[in-house]
Amino acid sequence: MNKSVFFGALTVAGLMAGAAAATTLEDVKARGKLNCGVTTGVPGFAEPDANGVWQGFDVAVCRAVAAAVLSDSTAVEFVPTTGKTRFTALASGEIDMLARNTTWTFSRDVDLKFEFTGVNYYDGQGFMVPKALGVTSAKDLDGATVCIQTGTTTELNLADFFRANGISYEPVPIETGAEAVQQYIAGACDVYTTDASALAAQRANFEVPGDHALLPEIISKEPLGPLVRHGDNEWGDIVRWTLNALITAEELGVTSVNIEELSAGTNNPEINRLLGAEGELGSMLGLEPEWAKRAVAAGGNYGEVFERNIGEATPIGLARGLNAQWTDGGLIYSPPFR
Amino acid sequence: MSDTHAQSVAFVRETELPPAPPPVTETGAIKWVRENLFSGWFNTLLTVVAFYFVARILFFVFPWFFNGVWDAASIRECRDVLGGATGACFAVLVDRWDHLLFGFKYPPDGYWRIVVAFILLLGAAAPALFSKLPRRLLLFTALYPFVAYWLIWGGSLWLPMTILGIIIATGLVFRAVSSQIPVNMRQMVAAAIGMICGVGLSYLLFIGAKELVFIANSIGTASLGTSFAYGVFWLLAIFTFVFFIPMGMFVGYAIYNSYEDGGLVSVVTALLFIYAALVYLLAPIASGLNAVIPIELQAVASRDLGGFMLNMILGTVCVSLSLPLGIVLALGRQSNMPLIKGVCVVFIEFIRGVPLITLLFVANVMLAYFMPPESNFDLILRVIIMITMFSAAYIAEVIRGGLAALPKGQYEAADSLGLDYARSMRLIILPQALKISIPGIVNVAVGLFKDTTLVSIISMFDLVGMIRGPIQNSTEWISVYWEVYGFGAMLFFIVCYSISQYSQWLERQLQTDHR
Numbered sequence: 001m002n003k004s005v006f007f008g009a010l011t012v013a014g015l016m017a018g019a020a021a022a023t024t025l026e027d028v029k030a031r032g033k034l035n036c037g038v039t040t041g042v043p044g045f046a047e048p049d050a051n052g053v054w055q056g057f058d059v060a061v062c063r064a065v066a067a068a069v070l071s072d073s074t075a076v077e078f079v080p081t082t083g084k085t086r087f088t089a090l091a092s093g094e095i096d097m098l099a100r101n102t103t104w105t106f107s108r109d110v111d112l113k114f115e116f117t118g119v120n121y122y123d124g125q126g127f128m129v130p131k132a133l134g135v136t137s138a139k140d141l142d143g144a145t146v147c148i149q150t151g152t153t154t155e156l157n158l159a160d161f162f163r164a165n166g167i168s169y170e171p172v173p174i175e176t177g178a179e180a181v182q183q184y185i186a187g188a189c190d191v192y193t194t195d196a197s198a199l200a201a202q203r204a205n206f207e208v209p210g211d212h213a214l215l216p217e218i219i220s221k222e223p224l225g226p227l228v229r230h231g232d233n234e235w236g237d238i239v240r241w242t243l244n245a246l247i248t249a250e251e252l253g254v255t256s257v258n259i260e261e262l263s264a265g266t267n268n269p270e271i272n273r274l275l276g277a278e279g280e281l282g283s284m285l286g287l288e289p290e291w292a293k294r295a296v297a298a299g300g301n302y303g304e305v306f307e308r309n310i311g312e313a314t315p316i317g318l319a320r321g322l323n324a325q326w327t328d329g330g331l332i333y334s335p336p337f338r
Numbered sequence: 339m340s341d342t343h344a345q346s347v348a349f350v351r352e353t354e355l356p357p358a359p360p361p362v363t364e365t366g367a368i369k370w371v372r373e374n375l376f377s378g379w380f381n382t383l384l385t386v387v388a389f390y391f392v393a394r395i396l397f398f399v400f401p402w403f404f405n406g407v408w409d410a411a412s413i414r415e416c417r418d419v420l421g422g423a424t425g426a427c428f429a430v431l432v433d434r435w436d437h438l439l440f441g442f443k444y445p446p447d448g449y450w451r452i453v454v455a456f457i458l459l460l461g462a463a464a465p466a467l468f469s470k471l472p473r474r475l476l477l478f479t480a481l482y483p484f485v486a487y488w489l490i491w492g493g494s495l496w497l498p499m500t501i502l503g504i505i506i507a508t509g510l511v512f513r514a515v516s517s518q519i520p521v522n523m524r525q526m527v528a529a530a531i532g533m534i535c536g537v538g539l540s541y542l543l544f545i546g547a548k549e550l551v552f553i554a555n556s557i558g559t560a561s562l563g564t565s566f567a568y569g570v571f572w573l574l575a576i577f578t579f580v581f582f583i584p585m586g587m588f589v590g591y592a593i594y595n596s597y598e599d600g601g602l603v604s605v606v607t608a609l610l611f612i613y614a615a616l617v618y619l620l621a622p623i624a625s626g627l628n629a630v631i632p633i634e635l636q637a638v639a640s641r642d643l644g645g646f647m648l649n650m651i652l653g654t655v656c657v658s659l660s661l662p663l664g665i666v667l668a669l670g671r672q673s674n675m676p677l678i679k680g681v682c683v684v685f686i687e688f689i690r691g692v693p694l695i696t697l698l699f700v701a702n703v704m705l706a707y708f709m710p711p712e713s714n715f716d717l718i719l720r721v722i723i724m725i726t727m728f729s730a731a732y733i734a735e736v737i738r739g740g741l742a743a744l745p746k747g748q749y750e751a752a753d754s755l756g757l758d759y760a761r762s763m764r765l766i767i768l769p770q771a772l773k774i775s776i777p778g779i780v781n782v783a784v785g786l787f788k789d790t791t792l793v794s795i796i797s798m799f800d801l802v803g804m805i806r807g808p809i810q811n812s813t814e815w816i817s818v819y820w821e822v823y824g825f826g827a828m829l830f831f832i833v834c835y836s837i838s839q840y841s842q843w844l845e846r847q848l849q850t851d852h853r
Contacts (some may be wrong), residue, residue, distance in 0.1 A: 039807075039811075039813065040799075040803070040806070040807030040808070040811070041806075041807040041808045041809075041810070041811030042811055043811050043812065043813050043816050044813055047440045047808055047811055047812045047813065048437075048443075048808045048812075049812070050434065050437075050814075052442035052444075054438070054441050079641075079797075079801070080797045080807065082795065082796070082797050083795060084699075084795070085699075085702060085797055162676075176806055176810070177811065177817075178810035178811065178817045178818075178819060179808070181817045182495060182817065182819050201816070202816065202817065205413065205414065205817060207417055207817045282483075313406055314813065315412070315414065315813050315814075315816070316813060320373050
């Protein structure tokens, strides 16, 4: 705590709500650190490892932005937020961007005055049941008790689904994923519902995964992506195009292994534009020409980030599915770098 | 006489029978069992049922505990080692031991600092807790906060030392000087200080009023609810605008007026002097000293503190701050002066009427709205202020109970001895009232210590926050449950049970009644 911290308490003048005139980009550069909001922990997406270093799929987005803006993928101050504090932290300016499993919805985009800068994971809400229950479809769940996390969109989706199908259920509200799993294993509820990615990750780590089945119905669209505040479009562009750079890099076959070689110049003009060998894309964003190269070099392209953190080789074990490149039949699609 | 029966009785025993042991059902363990466990059909039934449940729990817990795996890198390895048998996975405690105690962001080569601070805490608390220790040790207790701050937060040693030096120097100067100044001089000082305070208060009120207008305008009049809030904030703003000069004058006059007893003027002057010295002198002196003799530890930001250490910091600081504040509030509520009494009553009733979790959300979220984005008013400081206010309100009511329990004669006796208010409270009323209040105060303290886990809701990583966030949601230890929560419960039990044992000992020590 330095002097200003100490006497902020004593000086009520500190209460003067002075809006910072500088842009977010200038603030971040002056601070030398990116304040990035993450979860307090979601396996594979954001978690501190045994050495206290943040790892994960969402964390990689923060690191890529920091690498693009500050040339240093470790210059990130990770601010853990809960489902209840995440939006106020962003709106109040405590964090510069939020990369925290947040579903892009109309009301969050429009009413809460945020700007979603893309989608880094297409998720959907699914159901997990014990095989012993003998249920093969979510429509057979009439009268079931359902474990569900409170304060999320899953709660509302569940109510909509059961109402639309004219069947009844009894909710068992639960605060965190770990508690929900504990209740489900102990038999406090027949069904556990949350995002399909989380269900798959939890199931893969059960003592006997084969005793439990995911039902085929996916009852909601959950596009998860990073977001920023309204009011600073230049900063929004930087976050959006950093994510797009990771996606485009995978599409064009640029990986953390061959990036040095490719940035020397290739026959593909789009790769050259992406890596800053041609064109003025970096200066249009107010960054150096090799911004996207740094972003990709920080943790690899989208596919590499996916495989390292949540892919099938990891304990989380998620298949690409909807999150494959559009060329492979998925939804991951970046506008062209032109 | 002795021959009378010599022929009529066949045998007379002439020695005493050796004492026989009591029947086997009336002695030892069997007697105890018969009397306590099987003394009737109802108790027998209860015993059998209770034994059944205890046995079930033990049969479940013992294999779980003794099969426990202490060496594994992840929960999957644990299961492989166990191979399907029941068993705990205590390896998570080994793997994340440092995180559970110190949080995951505290620099690992600084862990010794926390350990030293903790050991010193035991030394610093001892003279305050045990009156038989030499009183001179209290000096170390007074020094401890500065040392602990330096050890935990790091930075330059000279920062806390300079603060300490300024406070001590101001105290010594005022003690030496204040009694020697002639009356008219003191009158002038009181007038000047009163004016400064009055102007300062007016300025603060003026800023507050502007802030209220700003809030009102940002709420707007979009719907019925916001229009109402808009009106309320405007009313408050107008009220503050109207009163900022009279209030300032009133306070200034009150301070000027109290020059005669000297106490208030001296205290206010000293505080103003300390404040000015801290604002203008602290940074140059501290950095100057540090340039000459650099004694520095790696600085650690507040948001990097975590684990059980955070619970201990919050618990210790808040308990030791809220006790004096609670006493002041309790006395204020009993006061005859309507202004002081009113302020105390409103404060206590308001704080007690609001859940702690709401106050924590205000500390974390709402204050961020009202402050400029780059002002880094320390989060832990905010939380400490909120928890201290909360527990002080409760302790105040407990102590008020103690004050009310004293017979009126004690107050009258103090008055009839000619003691002034401060002396009568310090020598006669409070020692008795506090003694009565010990169980209640300890109750609040234990509750407060456990309430520090609520900070996990505002994404601070105390012990529970560490468990619920990073540990249960890590890829290695996904959904580990009983082992970590059991460990947390054990730590809290040790501390809370120690507090409770200490308070019982203290009550026995202070027992002066004639039962």
